[in-house]
Amino acid sequence: MPVDWQQYLGPFTVVALIAVGVWEMRQPLSVFQLSLARRWALHFGLWAGMGLFVNFALRLSAIGLAASLSGQMGFAAFFLVHDFVLWCSHWGMHRFGVLWVWHSIHHSDPDMDASTGLRFHPIEGLWDQGVMLGMVWLLQPSVDAVIGLQFLGIASNYFIHANVALPVRVEALLQWVLMTPGLHRPHHSVEVAGQKGNYGIVLSIWDRVFGTLHRRSFDPALGVEGVPVEETIQPLYVLGKLPWREWKRL
Numbered sequence: 001m002p003v004d005w006q007q008y009l010g011p012f013t014v015v016a017l018i019a020v021g022v023w024e025m026r027q028p029l030s031v032f033q034l035s036l037a038r039r040w041a042l043h044f045g046l047w048a049g050m051g052l053f054v055n056f057a058l059r060l061s062a063i064g065l066a067a068s069l070s071g072q073m074g075f076a077a078f079f080l081v082h083d084f085v086l087w088c089s090h091w092g093m094h095r096f097g098v099l100w101v102w103h104s105i106h107h108s109d110p111d112m113d114a115s116t117g118l119r120f121h122p123i124e125g126l127w128d129q130g131v132m133l134g135m136v137w138l139l140q141p142s143v144d145a146v147i148g149l150q151f152l153g154i155a156s157n158y159f160i161h162a163n164v165a166l167p168v169r170v171e172a173l174l175q176w177v178l179m180t181p182g183l184h185r186p187h188h189s190v191e192v193a194g195q196k197g198n199y200g201i202v203l204s205i206w207d208r209v210f211g212t213l214h215r216r217s218f219d220p221a222l223g224v225e226g227v228p229v230e231e232t233i234q235p236l237y238v239l240g241k242l243p244w245r246e247w248k249r250l
């Protein structure tokens, strides 16, 4: 009987976060400004709330859609196209104000660790899920390709946000193909110029191709300009004011 990998996605989200969290404790890059417990509580709350909202709004999972379409596209091809589309989507979030206002919640974290990978506004979650569903509908990948991609997405999301300093040679080697903590951290710089680049999710090749790969300060000040640190740790009903304020700045 084939293994039903889908049932392990939820536990993997938690176990992988703890594993990267332990790695961060052993080799931390930066000292946090805010309480780890408060940030992790907020980020888990956002993750759970976003999951409920997205499920409620769409009631359709990418895996369920792939199963109903019985598509055959393999993992490698689907991964490549999907990673490029996510690069375009992320570029668009920094290019178009109407998308940035939601993405600004993710960028408002003044500290960065694996849990930052859970910090998204539910509207951004809805957008991401819509992109995924559209790709499954258009490309018709196999169920295994969709499940494999979701495991990879969870792992890479924690990896690029990890508060760790990889050995210099390892970091340099990985950067040729992959996004790394050293490439993604400058993208979270409080400087707008720093945010305009390194849009990759798993692969760094799209940023190379489009000339948006940069290696600014490895450990810059993080966050969104003009947002006080204490404001970034509030529950969503307070934090949720941030998109509206960013909207007014457009």
Ligand SMILES: [Zn+2]
Residues within 6 Å of the ligand: 090, 093, 094, 103, 107, 187
């Ligand atoms: Zn971004």
